[in-house]
Amino acid sequence: VKVARTAAPTCPKRIAQRDGEHRLIAEAISQRDPEAAEAAMRAHLLSVQRQIMERSNAGAFAA
DSSP states (O other): OOOHTTTTOSSSHHHHHHHHHHHHHHHHHHHOHHHHHHHHHHHHHHHHHHHHHOOOOTTTTTO
């Protein structure tokens, strides 16, 4: 979690992407569609993982 928060998006494009991902998750939950909610959550987690790996590989977490 600490790494994910350290890698929190600061780019407006990434913030908009994150917000869209969260909106899809919330909509699926509100529509009581567990398959869509799971798919949206998995897509979001993969997106977060990619962002963390990109920042990590770029040395963003160097001590």
